[in-house]
Structure formats: structure tokens, C-alpha cells
Amino acid sequence: LFIHGNPLPGQIDKAFESLHNYNYFEAKKLFEKSLKKYPVISGFGLSLIHSRSDNPFHDLDVAYSRINTSITLFNEVSKREESKLKFYRISIDSLNRVKTAIEYQAFQKARTADDISSLKHFTAVYTASDFVKDAERSIDSLAFIIALKENSSEGYQKYINENPDSHLL
Numbered sequence: 001l002f003i004h005g006n007p008l009p010g011q012i013d014k015a016f017e018s019l020h021n022y023n024y025f026e027a028k029k030l031f032e033k034s035l036k037k038y039p040v041i042s043g044f045g046l047s048l049i050h051s052r053s054d055n056p057f058h059d060l061d062v063a064y065s066r067i068n069t070s071i072t073l074f075n076e077v078s079k080r081e082e083s084k085l086k087f088y089r090i091s092i093d094s095l096n097r098v099k100t101a102i103e104y105q106a107f108q109k110a111r112t113a114d115d116i117s118s119l120k121h122f123t124a125v126y127t128a129s130d131f132v133k134d135a136e137r138s139i140d141s142l143a144f145i146i147a148l149k150e151n152s153s154e155g156y157q158k159y160i161n162e163n164p165d166s167h168l169l
Contacts, residue, residue, distance in 0.1 A: 012038050012084055015045055024055040038081045043070035044090055044098065051102050060106040061125055067099045100130075107131035116142050140166050 015030035031045040043066045049055065050063035074092050077085065085091070103126050110122040111134075119139045123132050140163055147159035160169065 012041055012045075015042075016088065019045060019048065022054070024049055024052075024057060028057055038084060040070045040073050040077050040081060040095075041084055041088065041090060043067065043073070044095060047098055047102065051098070051105065060102055060109065063102045064099070064106065064126065067095060067102060071095050071099065103129040103131055107135060110135060111138055114142070116146075137167060140168060144168050 011030050012034050015027050015034060018024075018027035018030060027045065028049050031042040031049070034042040047063045047067035047070065049057050050059045050066060052058060071092065074095060106122055106126055107129065110118040113119075116139050119135045119142070122129075122135045123139070126132065143159055143163055144166070147155045159166075163169070
């Protein structure tokens with residue numbers, strides 16, 4: 001994202017340059033320092049850092065929180081931040097693309113974990129995601145498999161009681 005040619009690089013520019021150079025410690029520090037002055041851009045930058053798995057700050061829930069805050073604040077940016085948004089070509093569409101990518105990563109992680117608690121965590125945190133329905137169906141399927149393995153009337157009854165809207169009933 002760092003675009004060469006900015007005549008007076010400031011803290012946010014240095015943050016993007018650090019991010020571009022995979023210096024996540026410096027980028028994170030600079031984005032966090034810039035949160036008050038540039039909340040949308042800093043939140044965007046922090047969401048990128050937290051969504052990437054090649055650094056110790058990887059945390060999809062934090063990335064999701066940061067990008068959602070940026071989206072919420074997008075229409076309230078200062079003139080100063082608006083010019084930086086244009087400079088870095090950050091739009092509501094690009095913010096939403098990052099949000100969807102984070103949701104997808106989180107869903108894949110939950111689905112790959114192949115346990116109900118991971119999927120329930122996904123549905124609780126990523127409530128507005130298009131992947132929630134898929135996660136709910138996966139929860140339903142896993143719960144049914146557990147009931148099948150148990151193979152008892154109590155297990156089946158528990159499944160029916162806990163999943164009254166099951167697509168498998």
C-alpha cells in the first residue's frame with residue numbers, strides 16, 4: 001500500500017512504509033499512535049496487520065474489530081484524513097473487501113477446527129457475516145454426528161432439544 005511520491009511523509013506514511021516492508025512491530029506502533037488523528041486509516045492498517053498470519057500480532061477477532069470501527073467512522077473523517085484516504089486509495093469498498101476477507105479467514109479457521117465451540121465463536125463474533133448461515137449448518141451437522149456416535153436415545157433427544165430448527169430433522 002505504500003505509495004512513493006508523498007512529498008512530506010508523516011507518521012501514517014511511515015506506518016504504511018513499515019507495513020509494506022513487513023516491519024509489523026514498527027507499523028503497529030505507528031498506526032496505534034495515529035489512531036486519534038487518523039482513526040479510519042489507522043484502524044485499516046491495524047486490521048491488515050492483525051489479519052496477516054506472518055506476524056506475532058495475528059488475531060482475526062482484533063482485525064475484525066478494527067475494520068468494523070474504520071467502516072463505522074468512514075463518513076465522519078476529517079479533511080486531513082480524507083486526503084490521506086484518497087492518497088492511499090482507501091474507500092468504503094476497499095474497507096468492505098478487507099472485512100469480507102477477514103470474515104472468510106475466520107470462517108475457514110473455525111470450519112477447519114472441526115469443533116462446535118470454534119464455530120459458535122465465529123457466529124457470536126462475526127454476526128453480520130455472510131458465512132454465519134454456513135457456520136450454523138456446520139454446527140448442526142457436527143452436533144448430529146456427535147449424536148450418531150453416541151447412538152443413544154438420550155443423545156438423540158439432546159440433539160433435537162438443542163437443535164430444534166435443524167436442517168437434518
